Amino acid sequence: MGKIIAVANQKGGVGKTTTSINLSAGLAYAKRRVLLVDFDPQGNATHGIGADRVGYDHNHSVYEVLMENDTVASNAVHLDIPPLDVLPATINLSGADVEMASNEYEIGREHLLKQKLDAARNDYDYIIIDCPPSLGLLNTNALTAADSVMIPVQCEYFALEGLTQLLSTIRLVQKLWNPTLSIEGVLLTMFDVRTKLSVEVQQEVRKYFKEKVYKCYIPRNVRLSEAPSREESIFEYEIRSEGAKAYAALVKEVLTQNEKGVR
Numbered sequence: 001m002g003k004i005i006a007v008a009n010q011k012g013g014v015g016k017t018t019t020s021i022n023l024s025a026g027l028a029y030a031k032r033r034v035l036l037v038d039f040d041p042q043g044n045a046t047h048g049i050g051a052d053r054v055g056y057d058h059n060h061s062v063y064e065v066l067m068e069n070d071t072v073a074s075n076a077v078h079l080d081i082p083p084l085d086v087l088p089a090t091i092n093l094s095g096a097d098v099e100m101a102s103n104e105y106e107i108g109r110e111h112l113l114k115q116k117l118d119a120a121r122n123d124y125d126y127i128i129i130d131c132p133p134s135l136g137l138l139n140t141n142a143l144t145a146a147d148s149v150m151i152p153v154q155c156e157y158f159a160l161e162g163l164t165q166l167l168s169t170i171r172l173v174q175k176l177w178n179p180t181l182s183i184e185g186v187l188l189t190m191f192d193v194r195t196k197l198s199v200e201v202q203q204e205v206r207k208y209f210k211e212k213v214y215k216c217y218i219p220r221n222v223r224l225s226e227a228p229s230r231e232e233s234i235f236e237y238e239i240r241s242e243g244a245k246a247y248a249a250l251v252k253e254v255l256t257q258n259e260k261g262v263r
């Protein structure tokens with residue numbers, strides 16, 4: 001049965017999508033069966049991983065899975081490079097938040113994504129959810145569906161600010177809908193070795209989250225920001241880049257943590 005990991009932080013621009021794409025790709029190259037769920041109406045993960053290359057049908061996206069009777073299997077698209085499935089997001093998803101808030105959905109609305117992903121769990125080893133930059137019902141659905149949360153933290157001023165809010169949302173979801181939700185890990189992103197600030201933020205985050213923080217960190221690397229416009233993960237775009245090495249190290253840590261001893 002596959003593990004569901006939500007990549008979440010309500011702050012925008014911290015590296016959620018970059019991490020979702022490259023973690024998914026890395027796990028896929030490690031021969032794990034992977035589904036990348038784009039759960040942000042902006043669809044950055046969908047485009048960045050190259051779903052447009054296989055010409056997916058815009059009426060078959062995560063929205064139809066969430067709000068209509070579609071299944072993951074009927075709406076996910078398969079990519080050969082990297083070898084994984086993507087459940088694409090279209091702008092339709094932006095309406096889901098409001099629709100779910102209506103009375104019709106009041107009961108059980110936090111479980112809509114969970115029901116659908118649970119039905120697909122046996123088809124995958126890892127299901128990675130790229131969360132939107134908000135703490136609304138979409139995020140609640142992702143956290144209710146997930147086994148764990150991976151939190152990317154950008155190495156900049158006020159990095160820890162806002163995390164308090166995310167942590168209390170996680171606690172609320174644990175209390176109300178998903179008692180076994182755990183923290184998969186905290187990932188330092190856009191680390192700049194040349195700046196004192198990055199080093200200080202790293203120390204602060206490690207002091208606060210202790211062993212929950214991954215040993216590896218993701219450096220600021222221009223190749224990582226270029227890859228999505230080529231619709232490639234970092235492993236196709238520039239395998240020798242520092243960004244590729246860092247995400248390969250993350251994949252290794254995730255595999256070690258989850259599959260102790262298994263290769």
Ligand SMILES: Nc1ncnc2c1ncn2[C@@H]1O[C@H](COP(=O)(O)OP(=O)(O)O)[C@@H](O)[C@H]1O
Binds near residue numbers: 220221
């Ligand atoms: N390690 C990195 N080095 C350089 N640029 C990065 C890095 N990680 C992300 N970016 C860029 O920063 C921007 C925000 O990243 P993104 O992953 O889209 O964040 P989020 O999904 O949290 O909004 C994007 O333009 C992305 O290409």
Ligand SMILES: [Mg+2]
Binds near residue numbers: 016
């Ligand atoms: Mg994003």
